[in-house]
Each structure stands twice: as structure tokens, then as C-alpha cells.
Amino acid sequence: MGLDRYVNTFNRYLRERFGERVARISFDTGIPCPWGKCVFCDNRVFVPPTAIVPEGHGWEARFVAQRERAAARYGARKFIAYFQSGTSTAGDPERLGALYRRAAHLDGVVGLSLSTRPDHVSEEIVRRILAAVPSPDTDIWMEIGLQSIHPRSLAFLNRGHDAADYDRAVEMIHRVGGDRIKVSAHLIAAIPGETTDDLLETVRHATAHPAVRGVKIHHLQVYRETPLAALFEREPFGLPGEEEYIALLGDILRALPPRIVVMRLFTDAPDDRLIAPRWRSGTQELLRKLEEHCEKHTIRQGNNGVPA
Ligand code: SF4
Structure with a gap:
């Protein structure tokens, strides 16, 4: 059970659905x-x-090898094909449609998840996704990187889109895809200059539309050889410690409607890539600490401070 007692986690959703x-x-x-x-x-x-x-050659064999590894490690027999990196809706729609179809029809795959930017979701690509995954037994998730609704933060991160792009993308997905496509919002917490209220405003805005069924949140990390690293070295900015971030997550969870599936709350990075913040605990330990925090402060997702 663990965190599932307090939070509508993705694992809990998947177990209930499948x-x-x-x-x-x-x-x-x-x-x-x-x-x-x-x-x-x-x-x-x-x-x-x-x-x-x-x-290309050999990709199905690589899938089978990974499926077997996941089966041995987690006892899983069902899988989500997760196009997680970059902007997975950018490119030739016909070719993308073929990639999605191949992934979604693999043996054991019960869901397709695509991560993208709000300004790279066209009506044509949404129709290709729907055509690639016709069975309602297979989930379709579109994970849209919003990060923040605040113009200053989006400019700081150099995202090149605004909150209105996100709103338009979500509305269009809903109009074209109806209930078939579930949107999840990807958000970054602890952006320099943002207050807790700023972040909660983003969380509420990002999850308000009925098409939005999930959220993925993590704190800002500084990786080597990025423009953010150069900025951090020139003018170091504050980043949260792990206790501070867990307290912030408590506030976020209270503000999140219970219908929203929480797909991620922590992120990690290879040790040799990460500059800051560097925390003592690994992800499992952080999840345990969050669970303790929820228990101690009577936090349940969506309870807004009211004991459940
Ligand atoms: S974080 Fe920005 S630059 Fe990197 S893959 Fe996503 S949209 Fe592209």
C-alpha cells in the first residue's frame, strides 16, 4: 500500500484499471x-x-528482452509503452503514427504514453494517435510539459511556450479525442523566484480541465554542461533540501483533486550528471519520508488541510 493510502498514485490507478x-x-x-x-x-x-x-532491425527482440526483465523484476505481465524522451509528437505524422501503432500492438502492452510540448500537439497527430490505438481496452496518455503557468518562470527555463499554448492543446485533445485520451501535466517545482502560492496556482490551473487526469511533478535539478549549470555557477540560486521539498509536496497533495492520478513526485539523475541539489536519500527513502509526512500532518490528496 505505502503512499497509495494518501495519494492516488499511478500504480494504484493501473492496478485498479488493469x-x-x-x-x-x-x-x-x-x-x-x-x-x-x-x-x-x-x-x-x-x-x-x-x-x-x-x-528497423531487432527492435522487437529488444522489447521482448525488456519485457522479460520487467517480468522477473516486478512480476509484471502488462506494460505501458512510454515514449518518454524529447518531444514524441514532433516529426512526420505518418511515420509517428506507424511507430505508435507498432508499440501499442505488442504482446502485453495495455497502454501508450507520449510525452510532448504544448506547442507540438496538432489535430492531425491526435487523429493519428487515435487511429493507432483503436481499442478502448488500451489506455492513451499524453503527457504535456507545462512546467509553470508563470511567464517569468517559463522565460527563466527558456521553454518557448506559454500557459495559453497548454490550454489550447488540452482543449483540442479533448475536442478531438474525447475520453479516449487522458492528459497529464508535467510540472517543475521549486523554480527560482516562485513562491509556494505560485506553484499551487500552477497545479490548480494545470489540473482544472476535465481532460487532465494526471500530473507528474518533480523539483528543478541542475545537470552538468547545461545552460542552467552555467547560470548556477555564475549566480547560485536556492534549491530545496529534501525535507523542504517533502513539505512542499504535502502542500501540493492537499491542493490536488483526488481524481488526478499522481504519476511522479521525485526524480533522480545519474550521479555524474547532477550538480544540485544533492540529497542524501534515494527515491525509495524519499517516498517513505513523504509517507511519514502525510501520516504525521494528516495529509490526504485533495483534503486541503481537513483531516480525512
Ligand atoms: S526539456 Fe525542452 S529541450 Fe528538452 S526535450 Fe523537452 S522540450 Fe525539448
């Missing part, structure tokens, strides 16, 4: 991000070396 444990397997379109300018971005952190591009 009746058993579902594991994620990383896929990649192989197409570079057309923006490539976010100050924090380091594809060596974001693209797992094992991510599968579903075309």
Missing part, C-alpha cells in the same frame, strides 16, 4: 526535440539508453 501490476517500458521516436533550448535539459538524463525505437 487488475494487476503494470510496468513501463521506455520507447523513443528517435527524432530529436525540435526545440532543444530548455535551460535544464540534458538528454543523457532524460533518454534511457535502453529506450526502443520501434522500427
